[in-house]
Amino acid sequence: xxDKEAALLCKAIGDLHRLQIVQLLTHGEQCACELLxxxxxxxPTLSHHMRILCRVKLVQVRKEGKWCHYSLNCEKFVEFxxxxxKITCC
Amino acid sequence: xxDKEAALLCKAIGDLHRLQIVQLLTHGEQCACELLxxxxxxxPTLSHHMRILCRVKLVQVRKEGKWCHYSLNCEKFVEFxxxxxKITCC
DNA sequence: GCCATATATTGACAACAATCAATATATGGC
DNA sequence: GCCATATATTGATTGTTGTCAATATATGGC
Numbered sequence: 001x002x003d004k005e006a007a008l009l010c011k012a013i014g015d016l017h018r019l020q021i022v023q024l025l026t027h028g029e030q031c032a033c034e035l036l037x038x039x040x041x042x043x044p045t046l047s048h049h050m051r052i053l054c055r056v057k058l059v060q061v062r063k064e065g066k067w068c069h070y071s072l073n074c075e076k077f078v079e080f081x082x083x084x085x086k087i088t089c090c
Numbered sequence: 091x092x093d094k095e096a097a098l099l100c101k102a103i104g105d106l107h108r109l110q111i112v113q114l115l116t117h118g119e120q121c122a123c124e125l126l127x128x129x130x131x132x133x134p135t136l137s138h139h140m141r142i143l144c145r146v147k148l149v150q151v152r153k154e155g156k157w158c159h160y161s162l163n164c165e166k167f168v169e170f171x172x173x174x175x176k177i178t179c180c
Numbered sequence: 181g182c183c184a185t186a187t188a189t190t191g192a193c194a195a196c197a198a199t200c201a202a203t204a205t206a207t208g209g210c
Numbered sequence: 211g212c213c214a215t216a217t218a219t220t221g222a223t224t225g226t227t228g229t230c231a232a233t234a235t236a237t238g239g240c
Contacts, residue, residue, distance in 0.1 A: 003113070004106055011104030015228080016097040023093070026177055032187065045229055047188055052227095066186045066237050074179035084174050087116055089164040105198080122217065135199055137218055142197095156207050156216045 001083045005056075009080050012056045017041065018049050022072065025059065029071040091173045095146075099170050102146045107131065108139050112162065115149065119161040 001009075013019045017039055024030060024038065036046050050070060053059035057076045062069040091099075103109045107129060114120060114128065126136050140160060143149035147166045152159040 003109055007104055007106040007109045010100045010109065014097055014101030014104040016094055017228090019093055019097045019100065023177060026179055033185090041228090042230060043187070044189080044231080048228075051188085063187095068187065072179050077177070077179045081174055081177075084171055087113060087167070087171075089116055089162050089167045107198090123215090131198090132200060133217070134201080134219080138198075141218085153217095158217065 001079050006080065006083045009056050009058060009076075012052055012058060015049070018053055021049060021053065022058065022077075025070060025072040029062070029069045031067045031069050033067070035070065091169050096170065096173045098146050099148060099166075102142055102148060105139070108143055111139060111143065112148065112167075115160060115162040119152070119159045121157045121159050123157070125160065 013022055020039070021035060024035065032043075032046060032050065035050075036043055039046065041049075050059065050061070050068075053070075054061060057073055058080070059070050060073045062071070103112055110129070111125060114125065122133075122136060122140065125140075126133055129136065131139075140149065140151070140158075143160075144151060147163055148170070149160050150163045152161070
C-alpha cells in the first residue's frame with residue numbers, strides 16, 4: 001500500500017461517523033437501513049458516508065432487491081492494518 | 091482511546107504530507123528546518139501541519155535555542171496502533 | 181400500472197482545510 | 211542594540227467536507 005492510499009484510507013475513517021460505521025461492520029454485513037437506525041443522521045448523509053467508504057474500497061456493497069448490504073473489505077482493511085503496524089516508533 | 095480521539099488521529103494523518111512527516115519522525119527527532127527541506131511546501135505550511143500533529147499529541151516538540159525539534163510521541167502512537175489492531179475483521 | 185419502501189442524487193450552505201505571501205516573534209552572535 | 215536565522219501567526223484564497231431538504235431512481239407487492 002502506498003503512502004498516498006494509506007492517507008486516503010485514514011482520511012476516510014477520520015470522521016467519527018465513518019469510523020463507527022466501520023466498527024459496526026466488523027460484526028458482519030448490515031443493510032443501510034439498519035445502519036441508519038444507529039446514527040442521528042439523515043438517509044442522504046449516510047449514503048454520502050457509505051460512498052466515501054466504498055470509494056477507498058474499505059467497504060463493499062451487495063445489492064439484493066431493494067436492499068444494500070454493506071460489509072467490510074477485510075483484505076483491504078488488513079492491508080491497512082499492516083501498513084500502520086509497520087510504522088515503528090522509538 | 092475513544093472512537094472520537096481515534097477519528098481525530100486518523101484525520102491528522104489523513105493528509106499525505108502529515109503521514110510522511112510521521113514516517114520521517116520514526117527515524118528520530120528532526121528539526122523543522124530539516125523537515126522543510128524534504129517537502130515542496132513553504133515554511134508556514136509546514137508549521138501549520140506540525141501544529142495539527144502536535145494538537146492531537148502524535149508529535150511533540152522540544153525547543154532548543156532557535157530550533158524546534160519534533161519527535162513522535164511513541165506512547166500515543168502505540169495507543170493508536172492498538173486501537174486499530176483491535177478492529178478485527180471477518 | 182400504482183403504491184410503498186430502500187437507496188441515490190442534486191443543490192445549497194456553513195464550516196473547515198491546505199496553501200501561500202507577508203509579517204511578527206524569538207534567539208544567538210556580534 | 212543590531213543582524214541573521216528559525217519558527218509562528220495573520221490574512222487571504224481556493225477547494226473540500228458534513229449536513230440537510232427535496233427529488234429521483236429502483237424494486238417488489240398488489
